[in-house]
Amino acid sequence: MKYAICYDGPGRLRLRLGQHAFSEEEGWGIASLLRQKIGVERVRTCAQNGSILIYYGAEIAKENLLELVGKLRRADIPKVEPTGEEDVQAIDLRFQEKICSMVLRRVAEKLLLPVPLQICKTCLRAVPFLWHGLRSLLHGRMNVNVLDAAAIGASMLKRSFSSASSIMFLLSFSDILEDYTRKRTETALSASLAIQIDKVWLVxxxxxxxxxxxxxxxGDWLRIRTGTMIPIDGKVREGEAMVNEATMTGEPLAMRKAEGAMVYAGTLVEEGSVAVEVMAVNAQTRIQRIMDLIAASEELKASVQGKAERLADRIVPYHLLTAAAVFLLTRNTTKTMAILTVDYSCAIKLATPIAVISAMREAANHRMMVKGGRHLEAFGAADTIIFDKTGTLTEACPQVSQVIAFGDYERDEVLRTAACLEEHFPHSVARAIVRQAAEEGLFHEERHAEVKYVVAHG
Incomplete structure (x- = not known):
């Protein structure tokens, strides 16, 4: 791949490959390939302008990254599922594209489209709104759809097609905001439960x-060791381990799993080492089915958002009665239209999700993930907060400060051997030892027999 360097700063590199150099799915694959390299901390790709943003540490040289990207061929790019961050990025990008497209299309129509064609387009766009309002009336419901249809219909009867078009534009804008809110909250929830594992040990x-x-x-057998999250549903074929199933059952105490026992994706091996035969992976796992169920059924709206929507529906009859009273008293259609078009219920429905989105975005800017408006409200009412220490109040990234060799052993030999053993275990201390060996250039081949872990004895 050919590229140009757009930004080159300490620990941050932005490359531009050109517009449409890769698709969105290929961008996920490129990011996955780069993240597998030791030292690469974070990667973001953008298919629209063909850019790759790489955050990296001291463990990898910038030249190695450039060489890797330069040698990359389309056939080498793996097909992978997007991470939670990439999902959110894609949702944000599509939302921005829809809003920009709506605004530009409306401006272009106003400036370039002849008035007769504008009227025809307005009439065609009004049909779905009028139908929804009529259907609500036929079912005995006096809701916002009725008010929308009344405002649009009255504007068109008065031949104020510009007003009707503006009302429909604002209503469409509101629908896009609501859809964006729903998708973003579902994605945040899925990301919090997702299996964040790229590689596994195949037996x-x-x-x-x-x-x-x-x-x-x-049918594959995977080796799952201490501190590792189980990424699949399967049956234990060798070894024994203590498995924390809190994500599935809510039970905080680990359960002993021996040969023949079932284990599930999203659970954690606290002690021991087991060989697991794969029964289900990815979308077929139980944790994924739970995520799908939650996404389909859980209403993550804030209660104030639900109250706002119910209030919007309740004021519709009063709104229509006010418009009728104004007409009876004044016989002035312009004043009556003013009552109908000043749609307070629409404003209530529109303002609430905007407030929730703004608060969630503000929280995200401070590195806090809020899974929905309901949780944001609960946070506001909280007087006590309980934190999980590791990775929340701490970095979960210890450093090796000193290596002490005893007897006839050399320091480098001790570190090399320790790293060789610890590379099989994803515990933060194990990663620190492996990282230190890599920083000192003490690269090692597999120099040991099979690593055996005895439950409660290490």
Whole structure:
């Protein structure tokens, strides 16, 4: 791939490959490939302008990253699912595109489209609104759809097609905001439960081999060790372990899993090492089915948002009665139209989700993820907050400060051997030892027999 360097700063590199150099799905694959390299902390891609933004640490040289991108071919890009951050980024981008498209299209129509064609387009756009209002009346419901239809219909009867068009534009804008809010909250929820594992250890006759999770299929055996989240549903075939199933059952105490027991994706091996035969992976896992169920049924709107929508429906009859009273008293259609078009209920429905979105975005800017308006409200009423320490109040990133060798052992040999053993365990202390060896250039081959872990004895 050919690229140009747009920004080159400490720990941050932005490359531009050109518009449409890769698709959105290929961008996810490129990001996944780069994240697998030691030292790459974060990658963001944008298919619209073909840019790749890379955040990296001291463990990898900038030249190595450039060489990797330069040698990348389209056939090398894996097909992967987007991460939670990439999902949110895609939703935000589509929302911005829809809003910009709506505004530009409206301005272009006003400036370029002849008036007769504008009237025809307004009449066609009004049909769905009028139908929804009529259907609500036929079902005995006096809701916002009726008020919308009344305002649009009255504007058109008065031949004020510009007013009717403006009302429909604002209503469409409100629908886009509501859809954006719903998708964003569902994505945040899914990301909080998602399995954030890229690679796993496959059990083979020649020994354990590390492979991408995307390559795992039913019937494979995976080695799951202490501190590792189980990424699949399966049955234990070898070993024993204490597994924390709090994500599935809410039970905080770990359960012993021996040969023949079932284990599920999203649970955590606290102690031990097991070989698990894969029964279900990705969309077929139980945790994924739970996520789908929550996404389909859970209403994450703030209660104030629900109250606003109910209030909007309740004031519709009073709104229509006010308009009728004004007409009876004044016989002035212009004043009556003013009552109908000043749609307070629409403003109530529109303002509330905007406030919730703004608050969630503000929280995200301070590195806090809010899963929905309901939780935002609960946070406002809280007087006590309980934190999970690791990764919340701490970085979960210890550093090796000193290596002490005893007897006839050399310091480098001790660190190399320790890293060789610890590379199989994703505990934060294990990662610190492996990282220190890599920083000092103490690269190692597999120099040991199979690593065995005894529950409660290490």
């Amino acid at each position: 083979t006759p020649e020994g354990d081999v590390q492979i991408p999770l995307s390559d795992v299929k039913a």
